[in-house]
Amino acid sequence: MGNQWTLQDATNEFPAVVEAAQGGAPQHVTRxxxxxxxxxxxxxxxxxxxxxxxxxxxxxxxxxxxxxxxLPDGLEDLFEPEERPKIVMRGSPFREGD
Structure with a gap:
C-alpha cells in the first residue's frame, strides 16, 4: 500500500503500518x-x-x-527624536493669513 493510508485501511492493517514505520518509512494516514x-x-x-x-x-x-x-554609555542622545515639521494644507480653513 506504500506509505499513505486511509484511516480505515490503517486501522484494519495496523500491524503493517507499524512494521513499515519501524522499517524507516514514515506512514501517512489520511482522514x-x-x-x-x-x-x-x-x-x-x-x-x-x-x-x-x-x-x-x-x-x-x-x-x-x-x-x-x-547602546554604550554616552550615546543615548544619538537617536533623539527630531522636531516634527509643521504641515499646512493648501486651502485649509485653519491656515493663518487667508
Whole structure:
C-alpha cells in the first residue's frame, strides 16, 4: 500500500503500518482525504525530539526587541527624536493669513 493510508485501511492493517514505520518509512494516514497523522518509528521520533531539544526556544517579538544590545554609555542622545515639521494644507480653513 506504500506509505499513505486511509484511516480505515490503517486501522484494519495496523500491524503493517507499524512494521513499515519501524522499517524507516514514515506512514501517512489520511482522514476524509486530508493528512491527519504520520506514524514514525520510536527511534526516528527520539532523533527528531533530540534535534528539537538542541534548538533555541522561540521568543516572541517583544522579547526579541528587549534582547537587542544596549547602546554604550554616552550615546543615548544619538537617536533623539527630531522636531516634527509643521504641515499646512493648501486651502485649509485653519491656515493663518487667508
Amino acid at each position: 476524509q482525504g486530508v493528512e491527519a497523522v504520520v506514524v514514525l518509528s520510536a527511534e526516528e521520533y527520539r532523533r527528531l525530539m533530540a534535534l528539537d531539544a538542541g534548538r533555541e526556544p522561540k521568543r516572541d517579538f517583544v522579547e526579541f526587541l528587549f534582547s537587542a544590545p544596549k
